[in-house]
Amino acid sequence: MAKKKEKPIDLKNLEPEEKIKYEIAEELGLLDKVLANGWRSLTSKETGRIGGLVTKKKREVKS
Template identity: 45%
Template sequence: MSNNNRILNPKAKNAMDHLKYEVAHDLGLDDDIQERGWENMTTREVGKIGGNMVKRMVSMAEEQMANQQNAQK
């Protein structure tokens, strides 16, 4: 079985880890991660972090695309 959760650009690993912890902090889950560790987080908690990461990445991509569009004008 292949792992679809791998980072496609290895240079982005640190940024992705930072984003993961930033989102967890914003959701109030950072203390839980410190106490229990990632492996003991519930599927719901980890899914909430992942879903919010995707929302932020989409927002960042949209902003970057808008800035590129504005720079071409």
């Protein structure tokens, strides 16, 4: 089975929701890992932390 080819990530041209994910990954010191190996390289704990902070940021924006 062929491995899915990852397209290069353009950090300047992201959807707002994607941008938040990358910003949080950077805040947590995980951005280099994501850029080098993709989101799948993160542990479930790291992914959960990012997801929790994305949700928190969305709530802050709504209120």
